[in-house]
Structure formats: C-alpha cells, structure tokens
Amino acid sequence: MWVIFVMLVLGTGVGYGLRGRRRWLVGVEWATGAAVFALLFLLGVSVGGNAQVMGALAELGTQALGLSLAAMAGSIAATRIVARLIGRRVGL
Amino acid sequence: MKGSAAVLAVFAAGILAGTQPHLPSFLSQPALSLYALYLLLFLVGVGMGANQGAWETVRRLNWRVLWVPAGIVVGTLAGVGLFSLLLPDMTLRQALAVGAGFGYYSLSSILITQLHGETLGVVALLANILREIGTLLLTPWLVQRWGKLAAVAAGGATAMDTTLPVIARYAGSDTAIIAFCSGVALTLLVPFLVAFLL
Incomplete structure (x- = not known):
C-alpha cells in the first residue's frame, strides 16, 4: 500500500517541477487518460473471465x-x- | 456525460474480450494491471502538482470553505454506511471504500480492484459513475429543491471538472468556485482514504 503514496508524492513533486511546461503537461494528460482506459479495459477483461462476477x-x-x-x-x-x-x- | 459513456464502453469491451476463450495470456496477468496502476498514480500526482490554478484558488479562499468537502466526506460515509446495513453480503468497510470514491470512478475503482478484488471494484466503478451521471442529470432539481450546495455535495470530487459546468450554470459562479475547491480537496483525498479504508 505504501507504493500508492510514494507514487502520488513522487508525481506531485515532478508535477511541481513541470509547472508552466505546456507541452509536457498535455502529454501527461494524454497518458493519464490512456492509463485509465487501459486499466478499465483490463478490469473488464478480468470481470469477463470471472463467471462468478458475471453472474x-x-x-x-x-x-x-x-x-x-x-x-x-x-x-x-x-x-x-x-x-x-x-x-x-x-x-x- | 460523453466521458462516462466512453468509460462504460471501454469497460464493456473489456468484459467482452474477457469472455473470449483465446485471449492473449498477458492480458490477464495481475502484474500488468499493478504496474499500470502505479503509472496512473504517478501521472495523477503530476497532474495535481502541476495544477497551479487549483492550489492558488484554494489558497485565496476563506479556509472555512473546507467545511463543505468535510461535510461531504462525513455525509457520504454516513449515507453509504447506513445503506450497507441493507446489503447482507457487503461489510461496512467495503461500503465506505466505495463511497470514498466521491465520484472519482477511474482511480477509486482501480485502486479497490487491486487492494480488495474485482467484485468490489465493479461496484465502485458503477456507483461512482452513477454519482457523476446523477449529478449531471439532477443538478437543476437539486439546486431548486435543496439549495446551491446540494449540487456541490452530489458532485463530490467531480465538482472540479466534469460536473462543474452544470453546477456553474444552475447554482451560479460563486457556488462554482466553492464547487471547484471542494472537488479539488475531495480528489486529493480519494487515493488516501480508499487505501486507508481497505
């Protein structure tokens, strides 16, 4: 669980450093959206393969x-x- | 609304793929989801750290405005906690974790899936998407019947982005500023509260 906090805090620090760098931040926004979709797709895959949840x-x-x-x-x-x-x- | 429809479509596509017998095996590797989650958390952090406008708006406002998200946290948890009494196969802790998404369905459902399992992850995804859709649809009525803050309360974490326009439209721009601050505070709280509750 501690990895969750480490990743968030690390990201916040990097984000602070990237303030004002538009092109980077547009890339981050795009990557966030892509990661969300990838993870929700994977959640769907594991739900689809789980007969108990499907039922x-x-x-x-x-x-x-x-x-x-x-x-x-x-x-x-x-x-x-x-x-x-x-x-x-x-x-x- | 377009966003939530896209999310549901991707999720449904995943379900469909998951029912196929000849699925590439790497797709069902738990490690893939785990590393993608770490990447997502890092990117969410970058977005928060870089959002200068949000921090400045919060700083400029009267600190008392933070009572609004505090009330939303207490009210949400009390609401889902009470409702969990009606659900024999859900524990209080599980219900509280679902509520602690405050409408931030992507991060909360993914975190809950990793920390607890996919069944609760699915409930969290649907419950939090429904909170966003419900706010978008009901805001005109909520403002009229229960006051301006009701729309901010219903929106939860989404009040800083997806439901902000409809709140601004029906509750006015003063309320929109409070909505934005409340949404930012709740968004920051989601990963910590969900992880703490599970």
Missing part, C-alpha cells in the same frame, strides 16, 4: 445504484448543516 453483474449494479443514491443523499444532508453554520461567511 452477479445485475445484483452488483443494483448495489451500486443504492450506494450512489445513499452517498448523494448523505452528503446533501450534511452540507445543509454546513450551509447553516458557515453559509453567510463564505457568501452562500
């Missing part, structure tokens, strides 16, 4: 929808309290 796909989708709605409802409720506490001071 439960509809159920997993229903769970995901419920979790998503619960996450949005919870955060909306919490920010209503935040708005009451700090609303005027941040111009809401």
Whole structure:
C-alpha cells in the first residue's frame, strides 16, 4: 500500500517541477487518460473471465445504484448543516 | 456525460474480450494491471502538482470553505454506511471504500480492484459513475429543491471538472468556485482514504 503514496508524492513533486511546461503537461494528460482506459479495459477483461462476477453483474449494479443514491443523499444532508453554520461567511 | 459513456464502453469491451476463450495470456496477468496502476498514480500526482490554478484558488479562499468537502466526506460515509446495513453480503468497510470514491470512478475503482478484488471494484466503478451521471442529470432539481450546495455535495470530487459546468450554470459562479475547491480537496483525498479504508 505504501507504493500508492510514494507514487502520488513522487508525481506531485515532478508535477511541481513541470509547472508552466505546456507541452509536457498535455502529454501527461494524454497518458493519464490512456492509463485509465487501459486499466478499465483490463478490469473488464478480468470481470469477463470471472463467471462468478458475471453472474452477479445485475445484483452488483443494483448495489451500486443504492450506494450512489445513499452517498448523494448523505452528503446533501450534511452540507445543509454546513450551509447553516458557515453559509453567510463564505457568501452562500 | 460523453466521458462516462466512453468509460462504460471501454469497460464493456473489456468484459467482452474477457469472455473470449483465446485471449492473449498477458492480458490477464495481475502484474500488468499493478504496474499500470502505479503509472496512473504517478501521472495523477503530476497532474495535481502541476495544477497551479487549483492550489492558488484554494489558497485565496476563506479556509472555512473546507467545511463543505468535510461535510461531504462525513455525509457520504454516513449515507453509504447506513445503506450497507441493507446489503447482507457487503461489510461496512467495503461500503465506505466505495463511497470514498466521491465520484472519482477511474482511480477509486482501480485502486479497490487491486487492494480488495474485482467484485468490489465493479461496484465502485458503477456507483461512482452513477454519482457523476446523477449529478449531471439532477443538478437543476437539486439546486431548486435543496439549495446551491446540494449540487456541490452530489458532485463530490467531480465538482472540479466534469460536473462543474452544470453546477456553474444552475447554482451560479460563486457556488462554482466553492464547487471547484471542494472537488479539488475531495480528489486529493480519494487515493488516501480508499487505501486507508481497505
């Protein structure tokens, strides 16, 4: 797990050094998108090859929808309290 | 919306490829995904470090604005935590990890797949994509019924990029600045919180 933090911190340092270098940053953005697509494709491949996950796909989708709605409802409720506490001071 | 459609298409193409019997064996090597994930994390870091505008906007703002993402974290985790009580085959920790994506589906689903397994990774991908799509579709109603911050809350981490235009359109540019800051804070938090929770 520590590799996750090391890669992020290393990247942030390199990114700081690349500030203002447009061409590099466009390349980084492109590579990020490519890495995301490659990884999601690979996630799909391992899902497709896993009969257990494939059989439960509809159920997993229903769970995901419920979790998503619960996450949005919870955060909306919490920010209503935040708005009451700090609303005027941040111009809401 | 175009972005989430592309993601789902790539994911579906992967599923289709995965069901083929004569798949090149390197595609199912776990090490390939792992090194691609490390590369992605590095690139995400570069993007964060280089984003001068984001850091300056956060610095210029009243620090109290950080109560907004803090509220979103607490509310999201409380919401998914409560919902997990209805899911017999999901533990609290798993539900919290899915919620901790805050809509940042690419990084959170990939991290969860690596740290926990593909079943939860799929749930995380779908739940977080649905959060983005839900925000894009519901923002006009959310702002009208629940106030401007509701759109920022629903958007989570996506409020700094993909859902920012719709938030700006329906909740105004003042709220858009708060949305951007909140989205940046949540985006930075996602990898740490997901890894911590699993």
